[in-house]
Amino acid sequence: MPMTSNNGTGPVKSAFREPVRLEGERVVVRPFEPDDAAALVDVVRAGEDILPPTFPREPSPETLAPWPDGEVHLPQREGTGVHFAVTDRATGVLAGTIGLFRVDWSQLTCEVGYGMRPSWRGRGYATEALTLVSRWALRACGLHRIELRALTTDRASLRVAEKSGFRREGVARGAERGPDGEQRDQAVFGLLRPDLDDAPPGRPPRLVGLGVGPGDPELVTAKAVRILGEADVVLVPVMSLDEEGRAESVVRAYTGKAERVVFALNDRGGVTGRRAAAWDRAADRVLRAFADGARTVAFATIGDPNVYSTFTYLAQTVRERRPDTVVETVPGITAMQDLAARSGTVLAEGAESVGLVPLTGGVAAFRAALDACDTVVAYKFGSVADEVIGTLKDAGRLDDAVCGARLGLPGEDVRPARDLAGPVPYLSTLIVPGRRTTRGGKIA
Ligand SMILES: C[S@@+](CC[C@H](N)C(=O)[O-])C[C@H]1O[C@@H](n2cnc3c(N)ncnc32)[C@H](O)[C@@H]1O
Known part of the structure; x- marks a missing residue:
């Protein structure tokens, strides 16, 4: 049945009207219930900054009342957004919140926001909740694009967005006003309905050697930035695990996903034992990522990956051990x-x-x-x-x-x-x- 008009541009979708419960391995995403009031009051009292801007500031059993009267669920009823509790699947404890807002049914777009309580951060809960909600919004609700914004300095959120498959599209300069009155830059990510079909099961795994230029993060190609966003795993060569690598310092300007792999970068004297062992260990890591379901593993290298790069030996090793691997390189600006x-x-x-x-x-x-x-x-x-x-x-x-x-x-x-x-x-x-x-x- 048609609903009321949304800015006169089209019908308000009824997609949000059904009660939703999304279950993942460790989290359950569900509508708020009156019983969540006590936990939310704790959140507000502790000053935990996890509630979306459209959430009532004084949560109570009434504001959280189930559909259709609860204030929290008003946006859902009007089709302009939806608020969810993120709970721990094992215990039912409230771990955070997630929601869609700025829903525009004429353009089929919306934004997503989330916040995890401090003790639940860094454990993959946000990534799982974001993955569940974004797939639901794109697949079940008929939306086409979800936008996600995070401060460019908020590494944890950038990582969550990327791990959940969002692609970094650019930077909205000065888009967020900080508590000190300073305008801060936001990274803008997008996930589109067609993105979900980009990696159909059965596609061979892909290893990409990414040239990231000699050191200046501005000398990275747009293609390399796109692949850094898409890749399930991003590896960077380092001499030792506790030292930032040269490619890593560039990659970190674009993604929090960089994972260090040790290479004997300064060895001399041909194929030393240390060198060969490092190539094998790095190949092990790539193959393990493929076995865990990664479709694309990117390996970032300074300059160009086809000019004196350790990527050449890694690619050879991976190809020998897993011949169906598609090896690609993205050129980089050389020194x-x-x-x-x-x-x-x-x-x-x-x-x-x-x-x-x-x-x-x-x-x-x-x-x-x-x-x-x-x-x-x-x-x-x-x-x-x-x-x-x-x-x-x-x-x-x-x-x-x-x-x-x-x-x-x-x-x-x-x-x-x-x-x-x-x-x-x-x-x-x-x-x-x-x-x-x-x-x-x-x-x-
Ligand atoms: C292993 S090669 C890597 C070459 C790199 N793949 C390229 O395409 O430029 C390392 C050599 O590249 C040059 N190089 C790489 N990055 C550089 C930088 N930031 N400044 C100066 N020389 C650099 C130096 O001559 C260094 O000894």
Whole structure:
């Protein structure tokens, strides 16, 4: 039967009218009942900030009265929202609240908000409740889009949104007024009805090597950000579990999902035992994630995943052990491109060639590249920096060469190579540009 008009734009949907009870593994999401009043009064007295803005500030058995008179359920009756209690399945204790609001039936959109009581946080309850409510809203109620907003600094909420399958769409700058009067940024997430069909069961698992650039979070592609949001698991290589990794510091600007895996990143001497063991352990982690139902595992790597990245060896190991894995890579901005931009150096013009040489094996290859190529880029040259400078002097190429250390990271240092002094860090790149004299002189 048609209901009253909603802003004159369409019928108010009756979808919320039925009493709803959603059961998960650990939580039950259900309408509020008069018996919840005591627990809610405790929530209000303790100043626990878990009630949605549309919730009556003085919960009582009357305001919580079951359908249709309870004030809490008014939005539900009018089709503009719905409030639910999130309870612990085992004990029935009130763990938090969740609700839909700003429901627009003409656009089939709404927002979702939730809050867990402090002692119930960090245990996966919010993720389970959000997953239950969002799937119900999209599948059973006919809504098309659910929006979720969280402060960009609220890592726990960002993680809940991502784990529940919401995709990060952008940042609403200054959208929330904090208690100190400061306007804060909100991350905006969306979950759409078609998103739920994106990963039909039976689809092969996907391992994605994500290039996240040299260090500056602004140098991450939109595609990488989308996949960080979609991925069920995001792995980042670190040298030790208690140290933030280089790719991790970039990834954390976009997701709280980063999980550390230890790699022997600084080992020398070929395929060392430590290296091989680290590749195997990381592959174990990826395969375990697939076995647990993950469809997409992303592995974030600095720069580009196809340029001297440990992702290559991880992908090989995973493919050998699970041949149906689909391996993809998302290109990233390399350190040499970032240095070119930051130092105002043209990498190649006209018919010039570019050679990229890693110098872990010494400077011989560098010397050869200076003869064979126009522009030469050196990676991993920290341990032979003095010899590199000597070689450049001998070749008469020192004056044009430029060096960048820790690009896009704290302590970034970009300077002419002739000014290099003291030890050069591992994260350093050198560009020796081709010799150019006249405008367009290198055009063939
Ligand atoms: C293992 S390779 C990784 C290359 C990376 N995949 C890329 O596409 O640029 C490490 C080398 O890349 C260069 N590099 C990576 N990030 C850098 C940064 N933030 N600043 C300077 N050099 C960097 C350094 O030469 C470093 O020794």
